Amino acid sequence: MKAFTIQEINNVLLGEIVGNYTAKITAPEQLEVATNTEISFIGNKKYEKLWHDSKAGVAVVNQDIAIEPGENRAFIKVKNADLAMSQVLELFAPPTPVFKINIHPTAVIDETAIIGAGAKIGANSYIGPNVSIGENCTIYPNVTILDESTIGKNTVIWPGAVIRERCHVGAHCILHPNAVIGADGFGFRPCPEKGLVKIPQIGNVIIGNGVEIGANSCVDRGKFSSTVLGDGCKIDNLVQIGHNSKLGRFCIMAGNSGLAGSVTLGNGVIIGGSASIKDHTTIGDGAIIGAGSGVAGDVEAGKTMLGYPAVEARDALRQWATLKRLTNNPNK
Missing domain, CATH: 2.160.10.10 (Hexapeptide repeat proteins)
Incomplete structure (x- = not known):
């Protein structure tokens, strides 16, 4: 399970830490249900009133926040709490589904198709004639790409x-x-x-x-x-x-x-x-x-x-x- 100190998270957010919080942060969660080892956010002043009853140990907040975090709790003040919270979610994001091999043997790939370096193609996918798939694309199982289509690099296509x-x-x-x-x-x-x-x-x-x-x-x-x-x-x-x-x-x-x-x-x-x-x-x-x-x-x-x-x-x-x-x- 991923866990970070408040300073490690702030190294990404580049905000201002207000208050004192020493435990490891184990997950992001919405304000109303967060526990004292979880981080939440306050993106609008009208939600300040929810902080008092919240159990969250840390919150990412806008710079205009008017309340104090309280004992053994902390804020990370940033210019835009919504955007900053997206960075926090990236830190805690679980890994995407794993490909044991880049091209699954059940994938049907026409001999005229061009597959870029590092591309992954999942089980039972179909890649038609003269299709071009760019570098590092991820094609999950059961995807169909028909004749003469092109897919740019680093694109992700989910099943179906x-x-x-x-x-x-x-x-x-x-x-x-x-x-x-x-x-x-x-x-x-x-x-x-x-x-x-x-x-x-x-x-x-x-x-x-x-x-x-x-x-x-x-x-x-x-x-x-x-x-x-x-x-x-x-x-x-x-x-x-x-x-x-x-x-x-x-x-x-x-x-x-x-x-x-x-x-x-x-x-x-x-x-x-x-x-x-x-x-x-x-x-x-x-x-x-x-x-x-x-x-x-x-x-x-x-x-x-x-x-x-x-x-x-x-x-x-x-x-x-x-x-x-x-x-x-x-x-x-």
Whole structure:
């Protein structure tokens, strides 16, 4: 079991130790359930009140904390407790699953595939013709990578993920279990003779560097060209990204949200959980779409939108306040 002194942890965080704590720290834990050998964090002043009843021996806190740690307890003061706590979690992270051999004998690898130095491929994975896998990639069991796809170096693909033909995944990406890259876009047209005719989806998906895609999420291939995710995008579990959508750099999409076809997101856009975005919509840089919102038109850069249909946040809050008053006072 890993254990560190407070000074060893602070050597990583480079913060200021306040108080006195001499025991070894055995694990990180949330404030309400931590024991006296565990470290927690206070990322907002409104949670200061929880420290008194917490049993945590140490907390990583923001510099503006107003309380004292108390006897035989300590704080590590930092500029950003949330970011610092991510470093603490890295210190205590258990090892990832072990590969006894780099290429499992049950993996099926086409003779034309190129496998980079140090790459690991797990049991029952399939690597198709003309696939290129970069250096030090980790492909866990039961992954499928179809013809002419490319995977950048140091990318990790967890079990059950599927990368369909001609799709390209950048370096330092993470694809979680059962993520699907390059499924057909949802395209059908009415036909008097056949009912609905499937529109062929002949494009692909291009994913930038440092992208993370959650479990059971799907990025559809383009109808004509490419569905594109820019560098650093973070996609939660159970997210749908429709064909020919274009995401800028460092976009975030929370669980159960979805983009219809040909949606464009600028850089740094945040899409809340269960939000839905209409096809051919453009959302500008830094815009925020609140959870559960439905966006039916373009959104200017920097705007925050709420509601269904989504309107600017201040307008939505005003509408909700008015509705609440009418509900509470039906005669007025």
